[in-house]
Amino acid sequence: MKKALVLAFAAVMIFGAASFADMLSGSWSTQVCMDSVPIFTLFTSTLTVEYEVCNWVFGAALGFGFGGWETVSFTADGVLGAFGISSEIIFDPITAAFLSWDNTLSITLAGVEMDFDFYMDNTPFVLLSVGITGDVGLCTLGIEAMFGGDCSFDFLGVCFDFGFPFACVEWVDVEACFGCGTFEGICFSITGLQLSGIDWLIFDFEVCFDDGEFGKTFTFIPDLNLGAYDCITLYAELVTDGDVEFDGINVYGLEIYYEWNGVYFQSITSFEPGKNAALIGFAEYWEVICIGSVGDSCCGGGFDFEVCIYFDATSTWLFDWGLTEINLGFGIGSNFTVTASLQIDAGGLLLMCLGFDVSW
Numbered sequence: 001m002k003k004a005l006v007l008a009f010a011a012v013m014i015f016g017a018a019s020f021a022d023m024l025s026g027s028w029s030t031q032v033c034m035d036s037v038p039i040f041t042l043f044t045s046t047l048t049v050e051y052e053v054c055n056w057v058f059g060a061a062l063g064f065g066f067g068g069w070e071t072v073s074f075t076a077d078g079v080l081g082a083f084g085i086s087s088e089i090i091f092d093p094i095t096a097a098f099l100s101w102d103n104t105l106s107i108t109l110a111g112v113e114m115d116f117d118f119y120m121d122n123t124p125f126v127l128l129s130v131g132i133t134g135d136v137g138l139c140t141l142g143i144e145a146m147f148g149g150d151c152s153f154d155f156l157g158v159c160f161d162f163g164f165p166f167a168c169v170e171w172v173d174v175e176a177c178f179g180c181g182t183f184e185g186i187c188f189s190i191t192g193l194q195l196s197g198i199d200w201l202i203f204d205f206e207v208c209f210d211d212g213e214f215g216k217t218f219t220f221i222p223d224l225n226l227g228a229y230d231c232i233t234l235y236a237e238l239v240t241d242g243d244v245e246f247d248g249i250n251v252y253g254l255e256i257y258y259e260w261n262g263v264y265f266q267s268i269t270s271f272e273p274g275k276n277a278a279l280i281g282f283a284e285y286w287e288v289i290c291i292g293s294v295g296d297s298c299c300g301g302g303f304d305f306e307v308c309i310y311f312d313a314t315s316t317w318l319f320d321w322g323l324t325e326i327n328l329g330f331g332i333g334s335n336f337t338v339t340a341s342l343q344i345d346a347g348g349l350l351l352m353c354l355g356f357d358v359s360w
Contacts (some may be wrong), residue, residue, distance in 0.1 A: 021054060025359075026359070027048050028045070073089065074089050083107050087102070102157065103118045201249075204218040282310060287320075306328075339354070
């Protein structure tokens with residue numbers, strides 16, 4: 001019975017929407033990959049359908065893979081009077097089981113926005129959060145309370161957030177949270193702090209206090225302003241001795257990016273192995289150089305490409321070559337694109353993928 005209900009729901013959302021063809025939109029994306037054996041290593045196909053009626057947008061997303069029909073979700077977004085409503089329900093199509101249901105209700109009155117979020121899954125677990133945000137002159141005030149769990153009245157916690165500009169500081173934010181009978185902590189953060197006489201260094205600063213094992217923590221997020229060199233980005237962090245004294249600035253990465261005539265060039269270099277994954281995308285490679293098309297300006301918009309070459313510090317190949325990745329897209333008409341990708345490393349063909357994207 002449950003399986004029939006899910007299938008009927010999907011049929012109504014997808015095929016029944018054909019009568020609203022002028023308001024129907026969606027996409028279908030499929031990709032198949034194989035390695036050098038050859039063995040199929042990946043198959044994904046996602047169908048999404050949305051149609052709009054009475055200022056509401058109803059959607060369905062179906063995902064298919066090696067296991068057959070693997071994912072399904074239904075969404076609804078719209079306005080009811082002064083309320084904005086968003087809802088998403090997710091099922092497991094293999095067992096026809098309910099997985100989760102997330103609902104958000106928002107309303108703005110006299111410059112004050114109130115959000116109500118109701119979430120439930122099959123554990124069973126229910127979470128209700130209530131948030132209120134508003135502006136008072138140049139300041140902002142936010143409150144969020146959470147309910148669910150084992151506390152009295154199912155109260156989980158509440159957080160207060162207050163933001164305001166202060167003197168030459170762009171933005172100061174204070175957030176305090178209380179849990180089920182406990183004080184969880186308070187954080188003070190500053191955005192856009194500039195050191196006197198050092199115009200090229202701007203950073204965000206946060207200090208937090210709690211009653212747990214950390215007690216007090218500091219976080220520094222620097223941003224180096226290089227003036228006219230807009231195509232160059234330095235990745236850096238402030239180094240401290242664990243207290244408030246500065247030991248210096250650690251520059252751990254460099255990026256160069258430039259666009260011209262519908263083509264872009266990008267080079268990213270990591271100076272620390274521990275930062276490789278965050279900067280390059282792969283932990284084993286320390287540098288990547290890419291060239292590719294930008295938007296629809298290359299080749300009349302019918303062909304998109306991207307070629308990336310990754311370098312490995314342990315490689316014995318010329319220039320420390322480690323991996324080459326090629327991504328291609330061929331536009332056929334205005335709504336259909338054929339995609340292809342290729343990965344080659346020192347061992348030969350690593351991965352080859354073919355697919356297509358359709359939108360309407």
